[in-house]
Amino acid sequence: MKQHNTLTLKQFIIRSIGAYFITLVIFCLFIFKVIPGCSLLQSKLVLFLLTVLGFGLIYFEKEDRRNHLSIALNVFMPFGIYTTIAYMQLLPIPLGLVWIILALLDLIYIGFYFYKVKRRNYNSLLEKSQMVIGAASLLSLIIVLSFTLFGSSIIQSSTQVSNNTDTYMRQYDEKSLKNLHHWSKLTRKEKLNTLQTICNNERDYLGIPFRIKVGAGSGLTHSYAQYNNKSKEITFEISQLDHASSTTLLEALLHSTYHAYEYALVDSYDTMSGDYNKLLDYRTIATYKKEFATKVTNKAVNYNQINESNAKAYAAEALQDYQIKFKHTKK
Known part of the structure; x- marks a missing residue:
């Protein structure tokens, strides 16, 4: 993630909200599924809480990350995590592989970082973990969308x-x-x-x-x-x-x-x-x-x-x- 702003705070908020609602419409039309064992209301509440958490992260971090990559991560993460929870029983192999492989790569990077770097920047590690979760979320959305959008059975x-x-x-x-x-x-x-x-x-x-x-x-x-x-x-x-x-x-x-x-x-x-x-x-x-x-x-x-x-x-x-x-x- 870039360590400088390319957007003002106003631009960042407006574009974040716009990207969220566009993604929400696509998500509800093609991907949304009730979480197994939960009601529709409970599932919506989980998605809402994940969204709040995803957008909330940016305000607890430094203020020099207002850019389009931050917007993408904060939008993809809640929808991708929810999709993984809702579809894991139906698509355990592809979704499981995506999260396991990317988690292993993240752990390898963290291990290498602690081994090589003396003056450690924990904020940088947090960024890399966010990017891993964002990438896994995006891939999860693509996997599920490929089944639901193109008419193929799960x-x-x-x-x-x-x-x-x-x-x-x-x-x-x-x-x-x-x-x-x-x-x-x-x-x-x-x-x-x-x-x-x-x-x-x-x-x-x-x-x-x-x-x-x-x-x-x-x-x-x-x-x-x-x-x-x-x-x-x-x-x-x-x-x-x-x-x-x-x-x-x-x-x-x-x-x-x-x-x-x-x-x-x-x-x-x-x-x-x-x-x-x-x-x-x-x-x-x-x-x-x-x-x-x-x-x-x-x-x-x-x-x-x-x-x-x-x-x-x-x-x-x-x-x-x-x-x-x-x-x-x-x-």
Whole structure:
């Protein structure tokens, strides 16, 4: 950190507040997650206290650090520490490695400093530790943002994502049906593996030409699961994966898989000759295309779209088939 001011006190405060609120908006939109075991209010209180601590540090230090690097550290530190606390159970390996590696580098530097330097400046050591925490915080934010922003799941199934095979009857995997009987006893990975197997079978039945991955993440505020056509992935809300029933999650899987089918129909529609894509049966696909091209934030409007109502109807009908088969499966 530079040991001189490049900003006046007024500039430093104004820019700090501006940077904080910009980061806060991005954080709330893409990263914020309730800390495991805490309520929403408790989680917000933790973030607030970390922010106060982060900004408070600059006023307990010398007044010759009013610069953009100080602003960055004081903004990144509270958000990065909170993100690490909230996501450590979901991303223990990458987040753990970031903090362990940087902490070890900091300890090595401190050891080298005490070994080499006779006239020690403890304020300088504090600066270096702040920079380490700031760097770890920034990397933590980048890691979590890469999962949440680009539609990739935090946890994925280990079951193989199969290629499409031609089937005209819905296939039922006996092991998956048995797992549905003992859903509450399964681990997250076992649940995702079961859902992936069922997804593979549904994909074959619907004739979807591309492979679909099943995973779990956070931030799905209005649904149990959602389909991302860019990544060809169905992502379940991880808290729902832990607590929702097998029936609820199975219906969400069937619903999301049908959305993948609708996107596949739109892809095929775009390759047709203009002389044929105006046929009556293809008009629904044209409606899908228009709906997918328009981002809808209003939940009520989205619920009444044709693609949504058709996916809901398919999921309800398919769920009945699974429940009939489910009843005749030995536990």
